Amino acid sequence: MRRAPATGCALCGATWGDYRATVDGVEWSFCCDACARFYDLAVQRTKRETGWASVDRLFLDHVQGNEADGWAQGEGEEVTIHVSGSSDGSELHEYRVLSRSERAPGPRGTR
Numbered sequence: 001m002r003r004a005p006a007t008g009c010a011l012c013g014a015t016w017g018d019y020r021a022t023v024d025g026v027e028w029s030f031c032c033d034a035c036a037r038f039y040d041l042a043v044q045r046t047k048r049e050t051g052w053a054s055v056d057r058l059f060l061d062h063v064q065g066n067e068a069d070g071w072a073q074g075e076g077e078e079v080t081i082h083v084s085g086s087s088d089g090s091e092l093h094e095y096r097v098l099s100r101s102e103r104a105p106g107p108r109g110t111r
């Protein structure tokens with residue numbers, strides 16, 4: 001099962017900032033406001049694409065410029081995604097689900 005780092009930005013893992021924002025009723029720590037905005041956009045889009053009522057965790061583990069590969073978990077499933085967006089995080093230009101699978105049973109990611 002994939003794991004996001006326990007510390008650092010909830011979206012990208014960067015540890016240089018501490019910007020707090022609430023997405024879907026859960027408070028997360030981000031490196032900056034751009035990541036916070038994009039996390040919200042990506043979570044909303046993930047719910048639309050997957051039909052999940054909520055997203056437990058979303059993380060971008062490979063960011064290159066304005067494009068990124070990552071994954072999201074919710075309702076016992078996991079998707080891998082490819083996204084692109086504006087550098088200030090206010091727009092989601094592309095969202096593709098690359099794969100979708102059942103999540104292996106185990107401890108849930110920390111919130």
Ligand SMILES: [Zn+2]
Nearest residue numbers: 009012031035
């Ligand atoms: Zn970040």
